[in-house]
Amino acid sequence: MRIILLGPPGAGKGTQSERIVQRFGIPQLSTGDMLRAAVAAGTPVGLEAKAVMESGGLVSDRIVVGIVADRIEEADARRGFILDGFPRTVAQAEALATMLAGKGLSLSAVIELKVDEDALVGRIQKRAAETLARGQAVRKDDTPEVFKQRLEAYRAQTAPLSAYYAKTGLLRTVDGMQPIDTVTTELMSVLEPHEERVAS
16 A cells, blocks of 8 residues: 655645555655665765765755665555655656556555635734744744744645646545544545455
8 A cells, every 4th residue: 555645734644644654554654765865875876875975965856766766665664655745846756657558557545635824824824823922932833923834835846747647547635624533444445455465
């Protein structure tokens, strides 16, 4: 079962990923974590990424796809995985599809958590106000201003993935504004048919 979760920041992808991990026993793969692990392990693609990062450059799609390719060969990902934070662009989605096809694999499902962005901004404002009321400092990325910038970046770069995956027939949408447990129930109903195929 190979899954991508889409949705803007604050949509609940992290919470739902944890529940999918518990239910199906497949790892959640974060590109940031994989990148750091590859650099630390000194793999060929990790060394390449390290050189780029040390020179202040951005790691290319080719390197990121190479790191994903290495990671999904590990034993814990044989039954499947959840991709978190990747792909971010249509170009990355195409590169991912090519890499998976080269291994005789394909994605099982792409699930988008649909949310009301104004409501998300409201949630962040409320959370920031509650944090301040407790006398604690608000995390930099938890301020409404920074959050709005993250939403804009998501709309520009990542939102086009919805149309891309809709054309492939893989996209399923779930209303992310529902209670968390309801969102989980709907996600599981999309994913459970794919578990049988893995088991057979």
